[in-house]
Amino acid sequence: MISLRRSIDISIGSISSSKLRSALTTLGIIIGVAAVIANVSIGASFNQFFNDEIGAVGSNFIVIYSQGVNVFFDKELDLIKNTPGVTGVSPINQQMARVTYLSTSRQIDIQGVTEDYEEVANLKMDAGDFLDDKDQFVAVLGSEVAYEKFDKKISVKNPIEITFRREDGGVVSQKFIVKGIIQNPNTVFVQTGVEPEIRIFIPINTMNRMLGKDDYGGFFIKASSLDTVRDTANDIDYRLARTLGVSARELENDDTKPYVMFDQLDALEQTNQVSAALTSLLTSVALISLIVGSIGIMNIMLVSVTERTREIGLMKSLGYTRKDILTLFLTESIILSLIGGIGGTVLGIGVAFIANYFLDLPNIFPLKQIITGFTVSVIVGLVAGIYPANKAASMDPVEAFRHE
Structure with missing residues (x-):
């Protein structure tokens, strides 16, 4: 049985013998991985940017505006002040x-x-x-x-x-x-x-x-923490509605209330949806590049199988098993994708860094997503190499020797 070290040596030798073709093949993976990592990083940076902007507007805030006159007075102000979780209003x-x-x-x-x-x-x-x-x-x-x-x-x-x-x-x-x-x-x-x-x-x-x-148009409220903003807002909403004569049945219907309210989590959810949609769109486009890259790897491996048909026949005649041949070609495919994955990761981080600089965004590089993008490149190489490797391993040695 061929050792992993020997399989790697043979694969590297094969890749080195066709440097230009190998480089062009890995280019597809490099571009795909770079696009995925750059888009994910830029999306995370935009998300952090939105969060920072919302934080600049207020701290754990809840905003209430009346939808008419003579709605809010000192009574409502005292009610909000005495609501648990309110630290300022x-x-x-x-x-x-x-x-x-x-x-x-x-x-x-x-x-x-x-x-x-x-x-x-x-x-x-x-x-x-x-x-x-x-x-x-x-x-x-x-x-x-x-x-x-x-x-x-x-x-x-x-x-x-x-x-x-x-x-x-x-x-x-x-x-x-x-x-x-x-x-x-x-x-x-x-x-x-x-x-x-x-x-x-x-x-x-x-x-x-x-x-x-002597009435007020609304209130700007601070909750004790971001984790308690929604609960505090709901408690204030319930107390105000009850004080202003809104029935419990109509509490969930904003149209029946003489006021509107929103909190910091509402603003965060809206910006996070925009950021997630943008990231998903860009990442989907980037994944197309990865698919194109996988087709490139499959293509070069099929060409490699054809060119090395006599070599495969010789290896089988010397005792290399079907599993050895399969391992050899899969190793070569994975090495190509690893090279593309490393190059794509470096390029993607570099592109995201430059983009964040010109867009004046914070530099956020999610390690989990970067590892995921790199892992995907390896999986792409493995999947793309299965068919060519299986084709090589299934060759009849006698027929392989006859190949011109």
């Missing part, structure tokens, strides 16, 4: 207003919040400080508002004038002093409606007094 009111700085006026979204909003929304300050619950006529600006909206940049301690139009048609104006400027979270793809860079934040009590109202 800020009521929200928002309205477009005319903002004047020096001689320039712009229409900007004004958001009334409390001091908890800084933690819940995971805000980072570029200058100054965020609002305090004791503040009245101070404002915190998003970076785009402070640096891009007006003819001159706005700095901390600069005065701005905010003019609201009330529901009764009246107009009310008030001067605010800029207390802080928020860093831009640079969320490119993930939009949740709470982007701080394009807003101005003022104390919600001050905003309500100016508008002559």
Whole structure:
């Protein structure tokens, strides 16, 4: 029986004798494996990128918006504060207003919040400080508002004038002093409606007094951990629905509730679906390359069997068994796929690294998927080599010697 070492030596010798043909054969495997690994890695990088963007929007957040006026009051705020798993909550009111700085006026979204909003929304300050619950006529600006909206940049301690139009048609104006400027979270793809860079934040009590109202438009809530976000959201949903007169039978029907809510897991699920669909599509295309590569290996092995027919006959006459011949040709096929797998793995990681660099994505290389891609290349070589190897092993030695 031929030893594995001897089988490997003979296979390497055969591959070396046809370097160009072997190189062209492994090229198909290299491209296929590289495509699979690169696409999986880029898909994982996009997934991490989306997760990071959502994390920049808020920390374990739950967002609730009313679908009308006079829905949420202090009673609902206290109810949410006392819900197990809630570590922070800020009521929200928002309205477009005319903002004047020096001689320039712009229409900007004004958001009334409390001091908890800084933690819940995971805000980072570029200058100054965020609002305090004791503040009245101070404002915190998003970076785009402070640096891009007006003819001159706005700095901390600069005065701005905010003019609201009330529901009764009246107009009310008030001067605010800029207390802080928020860093831009640079969320490119993930939009949740709470982007701080394009807003101005003022104390919600001050905003309500100016508008002559005492209700809230919604709440921005922080749960104790990402693992408890969904349970906490469901508990809040149940308590609010019961307080607002929504029956238990209608609790699952969002159309019957006077509010809408979503949480961080909802946003993560949506982005993960997009990322998974993209990865699956690209990987499917890459697998076609692997199939083409396997056809190439089968082709070269069949050619090799034809060219070495007399050699096979000689080997059989010298005592090589059918199993020896089968092992020899399968070993050669696997070596070709191993070379392609190694080259494809290196190339795939390199392509993913370059793509992530230009796309400004984090470098994520899932070890499990890389090992899977490499293993697939070996399996492809094994499967592609079975038919040619079996054909060689089944040759009659007398007929093999007669082959020209």
